[in-house]
Amino acid sequence: MDAPVRLTDAQMRQYIADGYIALDIDLPRSFHERVYARTQEVFEKEGNPGNNVLPRIPALAEGYGHPVVDGALRSVLGDGYYMHPHRHCHHNPPGSPGQTMHIDSWARRRHTTRMTMVFYYPQDTPAERGPTGVVAASHSYNDRPEGDARWDEIKLAGDAGTVVLVHYDIWHRGTPNTADEPRYMMKFLFARMDEPMRPTWHATGEEWRDDTGFHPAMRETVWNWHTGAPHAAGSAGADDMDELLPRLGADSETDALDAAYEIAGAGEAAVPALVSELSHRSARVWRGAGYALSSIGAPAVDALTAATQSDDADTRNRAAAVIGDIGLPAATATSTLIDLLKDPDTTVRQHAANALGIVSQESGDAILPLIGALDDGDEWVRRFASMSIAQLAPNMNGEMHALTPALGDDNRYVRANTMFALRRAGTDEARERLLDELAVARWCPTTTRETTF
Structure with missing residues (x-):
């Protein structure tokens, strides 16, 4: 396998500033034509395959595993990143009016990079064919920024094979398709598993540089975070x-x-x-x-920990969320977050479950409490808990048997995160249990209503 092509300092600065960066993958046009033809066939015979787009169109693995894409993902998410089980083919038919500008619903509204999207067009997508539109530098904003030319929509038009890495929180939409042919855009999600300890792009030791003068302190702070310092x-x-x-x-x-x-x-x-x-x-x-x-960071942790004991549930959940965003310097709050997994407020439990996978990555203390949270009646608590368990899985020490019932959870993402946790655990026992589960869950990409066996 070719070595990953990591982003340069200049590309990393562009990503931090604009919230997206276009990538050039050198696959032949015939590859994209095959993907487009297969996509049309699947849509005509079966409809949108949703999260099953990868097994229905297996060639996508070659595109998303390309050294340029892999290197860019390693650069912004770290080497141990996770291809999230949610992925979608966005179909923009001829004559569509387009979407309204939005942030995707799972946004954490944080400025550091813990989740990204990668867009891919298998067909030529000029402006009239309804490409995705983004607002550059909007990934830091909770409200859609407007008011001057800086915030004009940029259409991510391009030839077949165009790939764009995008911060999860960017404002974007599908634009109107005034052409005679449909536009397909593959959207895959990727998540950070490990907190940054050093730069994971092709860094030369440069400090932050930006000639725009726009959000200087914010952008330099985010750059510093990505460097691991x-x-x-x-x-x-x-x-x-x-x-x-x-x-x-x-x-x-x-x-x-x-x-x-x-x-x-x-x-x-x-x-x-x-x-x-x-x-x-x-x-x-x-x-x-x-x-x-x-x-x-660390100087705020004690006061935030105290705030998690507030009588006000909103204050508790906001404090827990900030502790999680601080990351490893907030490891001293681990026991408090574990206690919050039993909080009467659902949102507090969600934020605690999410934070534990970030702040306690240097120990396994939170694994069993998080496994206990997989019995929570709230779907999002279980989803966050299972993701955190996957983040902490390299620290597992005998907890696997308690974890494996989650492979039967009603929620597809809990099941997928649990499988990834077994993969990251890396033990022979975990691998065997993972292979057993994959053998049962196997999806055959050539089995359809027309060819059932």
């Missing part, structure tokens, strides 16, 4: 708090985001006021406080 890039001091805190609620989200990342530069001195803002009624304010606290 997270630290806030804001320049504020304790004396600036009175001026900056009210700006978390600014009418302009651009101004509010800049204020959040500048405040983070004040470090520990800013923590009490920011934690207090987690209880604010305005989503813009409490989210901004969360961005600042996660950028401050």
Whole structure:
């Protein structure tokens, strides 16, 4: 297998700034024509295959496993990334009016990269054929940014074989298709399994550089996080708090985001006021406080841990979410997050289950409590718990038998995450159990209604 082609410093800066980057894969045009023909056949005979698009069109594995795609994913997600079981072929038929601009529903609304999408067109997709449209640099925004030419829609038009790596939270849509032929776009999701410890792109040791002057502290903070040396890039001091805190609620989200990342530069001195803002009624304010606290990192963990004991469920779940976003420097909060798996509020349990797979990656302490959370009645608690177990699976030590009942969970993603956990566990016993499950779950790509055996 060819070595992965990792992103350069310049490409990584582009991804952090714009939220997407086009990739050039050198597969022959005949490959894309075969994928397009097979896609049309599947849609005509069976309809949209949904998550089963890969076994129905197995050639996609060659495209998504291409060294350029693999290298880009390693660059932004780390070497141990996970091809998420959710993938979809977006069919844009002739005459369609297009979609409204949106963020996908699973968005975590965080600025570091823990999930990405990779788009692929198997056919030529000029502007009139309804390519996906994105708003560059919008992946940091909770509301669709508008108001000047910076936020104009960019149509990701291109020839057959166009591949674009996209931050999961970017604002995007399918644009109107005024051509006579359908447009197919394969969308695959990929997730980070391991927190960054070093740069995983072709890094040369450069510091952040950006000539635009747009969101300088935010972008440099995200760059620092990707290098494995997270630290806030804001320049504020304790004396600036009175001026900056009210700006978390600014009418302009651009101004509010800049204020959040500048405040983070004040470090520990800013923590009490920011934690207090987690209880604010305005989503813009409490989210901004969360961005600042996660950028401050370890000095904020004790105060956030205390906030998880609030009588207010919203404060508890926001504090748990920020702890998770801090990552490994918040490992001291592991026991508190484990306790929150039993919280009466569903959203708190969801955030705790998600956070444990991030903050406790250097131990196996959370594995059994997370396995216990797989009995939760809430689907999303189980989904987050199973993903966290997969993240922690290299630390497994005798928990496999307790985990394997999740292979029969009603939710498809819990089952898939559990299989990936067995793969990551890496023991002979885990591999045998995984092979047993795959033998039963085997999907034959050539078995159809016309050829059943």
